[in-house]
Amino acid sequence: MSSSRKMHADELDIDDALVRRMIAAQFPQWAGLPVEEATTAGTSNAMYRLGPDLVVRIPRIPGAVEDIEKESVWLRRLAAELPVAVPVSLAQGRPGDGCPWPWSVLRWLDGANPVVGQVAEPALLAADLAEFVAALHRVDPVGGPASYRSEPLPERDGAVRAAIAGLAGVIDTAAATCAWEHALRAPGHPGPPVWIHADLQPGNLLVDGRGRLSAVIDFGCAGLGDPAVDLITAWYVLPAPVRAAFRTGAGADGAAWARGRGWALSVALLELDYYRETDSRMAGIARHVIGEVLADHASPAGHASPAGHASPAGHASPSGSRHS
Numbered sequence: 001m002s003s004s005r006k007m008h009a010d011e012l013d014i015d016d017a018l019v020r021r022m023i024a025a026q027f028p029q030w031a032g033l034p035v036e037e038a039t040t041a042g043t044s045n046a047m048y049r050l051g052p053d054l055v056v057r058i059p060r061i062p063g064a065v066e067d068i069e070k071e072s073v074w075l076r077r078l079a080a081e082l083p084v085a086v087p088v089s090l091a092q093g094r095p096g097d098g099c100p101w102p103w104s105v106l107r108w109l110d111g112a113n114p115v116v117g118q119v120a121e122p123a124l125l126a127a128d129l130a131e132f133v134a135a136l137h138r139v140d141p142v143g144g145p146a147s148y149r150s151e152p153l154p155e156r157d158g159a160v161r162a163a164i165a166g167l168a169g170v171i172d173t174a175a176a177t178c179a180w181e182h183a184l185r186a187p188g189h190p191g192p193p194v195w196i197h198a199d200l201q202p203g204n205l206l207v208d209g210r211g212r213l214s215a216v217i218d219f220g221c222a223g224l225g226d227p228a229v230d231l232i233t234a235w236y237v238l239p240a241p242v243r244a245a246f247r248t249g250a251g252a253d254g255a256a257w258a259r260g261r262g263w264a265l266s267v268a269l270l271e272l273d274y275y276r277e278t279d280s281r282m283a284g285i286a287r288h289v290i291g292e293v294l295a296d297h298a299s300p301a302g303h304a305s306p307a308g309h310a311s312p313a314g315h316a317s318p319s320g321s322r323h324s
Contacts, residue, residue: 055108089216153188234261
């Protein structure tokens, strides 16, 4: 059975038969386990359940290939310093018939993605996310690779303005431009780069039955960068009333908060422009984020000086892409 989610022109043809062949050829100890496409597959990697406890992760596109080795090397080191579970590679597959790239087998992590706009325990999730972000940013950065989103925010200006132009008639382009230009005026990160996940979207988070954060997955964008990038989760996942608590827990000053909101807007704009005809789930999340950012920016606190410390406000109101 072919994968039902093909979103890119250069995407590899992946199905359960391919996964079975690769497992049988390279990891015969798991050859008898059932294979089924996972409902949590991301935009850059296909995910297939392998029995009850394992998952096979295969790059969909050339741009995601280097993530396999990066995650194999670094996630084991990061896992020991983070407050929730992260996916650690159990085995790394070689290129083979039908798959020209390396791939991996990981332990399956239980949990559900938070539903945007319907977060069960927003205050608890905000505290958990702040704890995770703060812990990740404290990890020793020596030797770490650059994040996929390691560039200063102003370097995204051309791509963001092109996306805004491409979304004319779809969003309020004047409001989006105003919010984007406000973010560009924020001072840059004053210190050295730190470890960031760089894609803390709903599809990369797992919550347990109590609504608490239980795992963070898909570290394909992770590496060293501006800590403000990880603040995007405030608009991608959290409702407005708990953003101030998240900001405090994450230790974000006014400039970082302004950059984080700019990062959230820029990522969402590029995602909506890219996915609105091919992936309704990603497009829906991006629309939600753009709406949250524009409402936040329109509020009195949203017009505070980026260098200040005004509390965020906004209107309360669902993975990870290499195209944003």
